[in-house]
Amino acid sequence: MKNLLLLAFIAVSLTGIAQKNNFNPRQLAVSWQVLENGYQGEAQSATAFTFVNKNKTPLPATGWKIYFNFGRSVLKAIDGNVTVQHENGDLYSIAPAAGFAPLAPGDSVRIGFTSEAWVVNFTDAPNGLFLVWDGASTGTSLPAVNIIPSTQPKQYLRFKGDKIGLVTAQDLFEQNKNITDVPAQQLTKILPTPVAYAETGEAFALPASVNIAYTAGFENEAAYLRTQLNAIAPNAKPVHAELLKDAADKAVIHLEQGTEPEGAYSLEVTGNGVTIKAGSATGIFYGIQSLLQLVPVNVWAGTSKAIQLPGVKVYDAPRFGYRAFMLDVGRNFKPKSTVKKVLDLMALYKLNTFHFHITDDEGWRIEIAGLPELTAIGSQRGYTATNTDHLQPAYGSGPDVNNTQGSGYYTKADFIELLQYANQRHIQVIPEIEAPGHARAASRAMFARYQHFMAAGDTAAAKEYLLHDVQDASKYSSVQNWNDNVIDPAMPSVYHFMEKVVDELRNMYAAAGAPLTTIHMGGDEVPAGVWEKSPAFAALKNSNSNVKTTEDVWYYFYGKLNNILQQRRLFLSGWEETALRKTKLDGKPFRVPNPDFIATPFQVDVWNNVLGDGDEDLAYKLANAGYKVVLSCVTNNYLDMAYYKDFDEPGYYWGAFIDIDKPYGFIPFDYFKNAVVDKNGNAVDQSLFVGKQRLTDYGKSNIVGVKGLLWAETLVDEKRLEYMLLPKLLGIAERAWAKDPEWATADKAAMPQLYRQAWNQFVNRIGKFELPRLDYYGGGYQYRIPVPGAAVINGAVTANIQLPGLVIRYTTNGKTPDTKSALYTGPVTTKGTITFKAFDTRGRSGRAAVIVNP
Template sequence: MNKHAVSLMFFVGAFYSVDAQQLKPAYNPNELKIQWKMIENGYMGQGKYLSSFTLNNASKNGLPAKGWSIYFNLPRGIDTSFVRNEFKFEHINGDLNRIMPTALFKGLKTGQSIELQMLASDWSLNRADAPSGLYLVWDDEPQTGIALANYQVVASTELKQINRAKIDIAPIATPEVVYNRNKVIEDIPANKLIKVFPTPINYSESEGSFVLTSTVTISADPAFSNEANYLAKELGVVLGKQPTISSVKGNIELRKAEMGAEAYTLSVSRNGIIITASTPAGAFYGIQSLKTLMPAAAWNGTQKLVAVPLVEVKDEPRFGWRAFMLDVARNFQTKEEVLKTLDWLALYKINVFHFHCTEDEGWRIEIPGLPELTEIGGKRGHKNANVEQLPPSFASGPDNSTAGSGFYSKADFIEILKYANERHIKVIPEIESPGHARAAVQSMQVRYDRLMKQGKKAEAEKYLLRELNDKSVHSSVQGWNDNVMDVSLPSTYTFVEKVVDGLIAIYKEAGVPLETIHMGGDEVPSGSWEKSPAFAKLKQENPLVKNTNDLWYYYYGKVNEIIKSKGLYLYGWEEAGMRKTMLDGAAHVIPNPDFANQNVHLDVWNNVIGWGAEDLAYRLANAGYKVVLSPVSNLYFDMSYDKDFEEEGYYWGGFVDVDKPYSFIPFDYLKNTKQDKMGNTLSSSFTQGKERLTDFGKTNIIGIQGLLFAETITSAERMEYMLMPKLLGLAERAWAKDPEWSTEKDEAKSNELYAKAWSDFVNRIGKRELPRLSYYKGGLKYRIPTAGAIVENGSVKANVQLPGFVIRYTTNGTEPTSSSKLYTEPVATKGTIKLRVFDARGRGGRTVEVQNK
């Protein structure tokens, strides 16, 4: 959800003449070296940034003066009205653009370089803002895109390149800044840490252990037979042999007793292990706690024995809705990666998997009867874009072999559903509508064109999502001008019902219950439908529809009827529960009374500090909507970890490291909201006029959700980097009770309690959970933090955010490796000191360097 609207212009420097007869086949595009760098934000006092491309012809042949274009993706919109003589620029759609030479361009001789300066509105901060997915197309081969691999992004290092504007005082994550943040963290001995994660309600530990070996047996109440089988498989991975499940008393017992729906007790004594629960879900969570009791290295190959500490645990969750949303539409993740993700979620007791499967840039679930959705909407590439596939987006390039392409067959999706269900995770599919729907709109257009050629007009129009004569002009925040379903068309609702019925049938075949389908609802651009003949017709027929604002309520009213008729409840983004009105002559939005108190669930995401909707979640909950707290400020995992050029990710809602989900206070999150997204301290009057959560409203906060949108997630490794350790902060806040620091009214005491709790938390994840995830289910490539470092009294002092991780360093200019010298005390050596953090397996994070003069 990139919220920027941006303009672009290029300035072209001097060019040299090339033989006009130079033939295209003699030129190898990969011998064209392209470099991009930032120059400065706030160019000439404007809300714009200046950057530049440098093109260097490294070929023995000249770059032709004409007959080619360079395509690229940019998370900004181009101002095509600004044209320089030698080149012109065109915005294709979405984030896809191209550069074309004009008749004034004379080409480039061997060894010559030119600079193309780019002026764009807003700002550019990290590597994710750079142009990406570059490819060249020859005019005489318009369906062939040639990826330009010889492309380099130059890292920004100067303040004017990284500070977004004069008001941006958020500190750049230099080693010194990181060091000072980490100073409050105490190193707590491992034996003093709670060994169950997330934090249980009651925990006590005594000396000694129970030893698991391949001879252990499991017994279970018949109600927990599935959980017993699951536990046997998990222990089989560790011990090399699955324990026997017996009807007689085993070393591990799963007992049934009356308690809360997801509650459990866990008792580990020298005689064995007893997990007690009233439901299979409770027994399952007791098993997950048992797994986190085990040493991290237990998952590193087959073990002869595993010592489990003696504990007494009594536990149940704070929220019944503990969710994670994964966007696989903008960039795809394989079925295997999704299954691994479900295992990670299950380990930390996350019980809702919000599956963001459709977007402008992709449709990822096969729907029987609508093959075009995945045949067209499931892949991206240059050739016959919009006919055979969607166009390139988010660096997906000219072919369809990248993360831009892929979908789950019905069989794949059934496997995912069953896998999640075995782990007590609800999978909620999302069908984005009516905006963010270009993949569906375009796929149904291809279906229409195919059937019309066959003379099947009625069948062609059955699922059409676009009024063919609509002259409305709009542009979404992502740059699309044709991504909205026409909600005036009856065929739109035929399509929605077809998809809903298809999903219901898939869940039924999987034997998995379905309670809701997320129907989207966010970011429909202004201008949509205004000149649609279908809208004009509907206005004549329906007196309740007077303007395009009314179409919003008309659409969700009809969708709500469809959903409820199937025995489901409506779920959507916050906008699905909002109504536009006027206040003192200005546009204003309020909770829509039409759907209040009807069990309509909303993900409320927009609490960007300074945008004015910081209290929206509480307003909607107080108005009668079931709210899932999904705030960008704390729980959008696609936000960059820090203000650092190398920390790829968006930042329009702020920076989100593991501290942001950990420090989130669900029922009073404005309490510790101290700064805006630019790092400026908020005034004491900031919360004046903001709506607080009432006791009634609290009953409507059903849970919290972490979200990972995928604009910048182009691989499984990148997904895992952005996911962990942020997910651990979410898990703690969703499951554990209110921490003492969150309810303490004295600010100084609250800060003191928070610092102590934060130290405990990072010690637990640094010494137990992340080391476990290095091995669990094949290992997870979580983010390893950068070292903090400072020069003090002639020596370099270093520290780390996660105690348990080690710092290694070099003094000779080389990159530190897992065998480099271990940092144990300040380094007095003069010159360049390079430092790097390593995990238990020897995997390193990014290197930082300090000059000790």
């Protein structure tokens, strides 16, 4: 009998193995849709996968898990006879429960689950699905998820009382209604807006063999200009001014020493040539960017070889000395070529600080000599059963460690090359090493190093750079749902690690000949519960009378980091939390500016001014207290936020919806004044700002500049990066460089009309000069093309566009417009469905607007 039972068990097992061997996960089609936001009246959503078996064999009832990434906290499965389990971070798994039946060929199964908060657009959807058989060390990707759009109110309204539906063509028409076409000859042709700009009516015909005459000290700028002109003036030649003695030679671009202050320049184009004067090489460089913007678009496009530069007289100087952009490559990696394109874009629009977010929970992206584990482990993502060979998948990167979205890093040579590239463009690179939170990649890498040396019997080497106490039993969950992403500042090895990383970074900057004045040391989103059961913390508390609670570890940590950097003649930069001290007011948690670091060079990025969340004035509080503050405000400057509420618009929206009007409309010294809508899209009640700190004159002296930020959770490729970046970055550049426009300082009565006039000029400049140039400049950029607005007026459909200069085409037969479709020139009287699209100069289009003319 026992033998029969054994044979039966073996037979069943072999059948299961055969099914697994014959079942191809790539033939398991999957779709996903929102069932309902505000499910069961709670702040949660119900969504569902549908799996369709397109194999010739069934999906077994047991022996597998399907993994997926999802940016919400999953609560429970609601159907499908499965369990949905949180693994770590944004990774979840689906496993068959006892009642799960084999999925026969052609059959389907719905697996629904609830999750916290709500889901609005397609980038909220789960992604990166893969199947792992029990006992297997690798996973197999499923096909890409078919995301079914939300069309019903219960699917797209976020919560009870949500008044903001999906944006329609009529909504866009209303937003664009005050935008009118301005003739190109009436527009300023340089962006950001110069201090003084005048066209003279003259013109200079730039020949292909133009000489670039430079005075001593401007050799690098002359060489840069030569490179930039190569495509349109291939014989341009830098010549030292003293060697250019032929006074009859009028085909000259002069780069001359002047008396302008740092960063300022003057530019004059006459019929005889071009003269750029500046008191510094930086000013000359900015003058060159303005000169390049005067080159007609058809020249960059290659459709005209005659280069006629308009005669202008320009004086210009930056408002802020710190004009920054942050790119996150930790969450999703971006290759060196992409970073260079970003640097070229920054240079063109006179942004001078590149905040390089090169480490995070999901990836360590830079080679550090002597610590190979940081890149061997910390830069690679894929399925792992042990969490010691590489990091787990995140943001849909899938099971394969060779997926370049999730895996990748910059070698020392790569990083030095990027530093040199930025330095040539007068851009300073600030590296960010996230700590103590957002440090999982580093922590796991150093734990793998620890295990390796412990196995080899070398305890000292194992502990040399360890970043967490292996006996720590603390329980916590970060905002991104990690349970092991915080390093332990109570451990001396943490500071040995930090010194090692800082010194290696300094070595790379020295090799590149690039300036390094500060390192950004993170400091954000450390969850409650950390270190509470850490033996290292207990030992520190016993030996240091200043450390009584885990809150004190925070101040201890940043005090030590501050000393490490100051010893190396660097100052510390960090997120706003690094400058705050936690206390209580009337028994409730309260935060105040930390007095410990005010007297030292200490710079903070303040991101949290979410309207309605209580910290709207935090940037001004810290500046008024004496901290040097970078305005990195989520409400206006987080470029990864979705343009507006539409299922097909990618990006996050937890802080705001952000189109180019948000950074353009930002008033650095009084951002309350132009706050129009909150994070949910509702009109802001100005009483919200009653009792909030305003920026004092002293505080204004501590605002060092403005930063645009692009976090990478949804940046799956370069196309998505450029879509989210442009044209929003141009609003950042305008506000960081140009002086306050008239509307920003006007009274409440005059402000709306002045703003509409200035906005109209700005969007005409973007649509007629900047976007056409970006179609070709630097190899071309895939910026977002806005969706046309459309409305039925007096029986005809009228269309408009946010950025005049883009071409609108339409169809009346239900087909999607292409470059051969009818050109929109006026109201369309045809009845039925009218479909509009906008096109750039290359024939690339944005999304369609559809409207019915009854």
